[in-house]
Amino acid sequence: HSATAGYFGRINYDYDEKWLFELNGRLDGSSNFPSNQRWGFFPSGSFGYRFSQEEYFEPLREVVSNGKLRVSYGSIGNDNVGADKFRSIITGGTISYIDPATGNLMSAYDMPTIVPNSLTWERIENLDLGLDLGFLNNTLTVGFDWYQRYTRDMLAPSESRPSMLGVGVPTTNVGSLRTRGWELSLDYKNKFGDVDFYANASLSDYSAEVMKWKND
Numbered sequence: 001h002s003a004t005a006g007y008f009g010r011i012n013y014d015y016d017e018k019w020l021f022e023l024n025g026r027l028d029g030s031s032n033f034p035s036n037q038r039w040g041f042f043p044s045g046s047f048g049y050r051f052s053q054e055e056y057f058e059p060l061r062e063v064v065s066n067g068k069l070r071v072s073y074g075s076i077g078n079d080n081v082g083a084d085k086f087r088s089i090i091t092g093g094t095i096s097y098i099d100p101a102t103g104n105l106m107s108a109y110d111m112p113t114i115v116p117n118s119l120t121w122e123r124i125e126n127l128d129l130g131l132d133l134g135f136l137n138n139t140l141t142v143g144f145d146w147y148q149r150y151t152r153d154m155l156a157p158s159e160s161r162p163s164m165l166g167v168g169v170p171t172t173n174v175g176s177l178r179t180r181g182w183e184l185s186l187d188y189k190n191k192f193g194d195v196d197f198y199a200n201a202s203l204s205d206y207s208a209e210v211m212k213w214k215n216d
Helices: 055-060
Strands: 004-015 019-030 039-049 064-078 092-098 105-109 122-135 140-157 171-192 195-212
Touching: 019 064, 055 064
Parallel strands: none
Antiparallel strands: 004 019, 019 039, 039 064, 064 122, 092 105, 122 140, 140 171, 171 195
């Protein structure tokens, strides 16, 4: 038997089309984890400021039709660890050989699996800083984003053990990974008579680094 459940809520606020807020909250549960680690709370939110709507920006509005600064943060959980990873399981039971002393068919079973000390949600957190600009009634738009993605409690094998243990090490939350990058995009759209024209170009770069990994 397996089951998941989730509860979420959202609040949006728009003040005079200048200040934009959004808050989200998720409470997720999964039977893939032990009862004391089953639930995880994952918040997110965003903030935007449209400075092009300010009075001081009026002289530039014929050229720069839209300008917005934004920042957002979000987290989400991953429960894709497989079923029964926190339970010690014995597998096998198929007939594997004949007992030479008795002639009886004998069944063989694997060693019980080792369970981790703790097993819980893998948490992925995203931070984004952005700038949006629109020129000439948004005929040309420019967007720039800098972002960081941080994966915490990443699922990975535990520290290695001698082979004489007779069973593999469990997967547990022992790793972390950080990715940082940026993206620049340009969009152009216009109408020439009955012809609609659209073009897009983008440039991006990122780097990823393992910040923590228990197995040397």
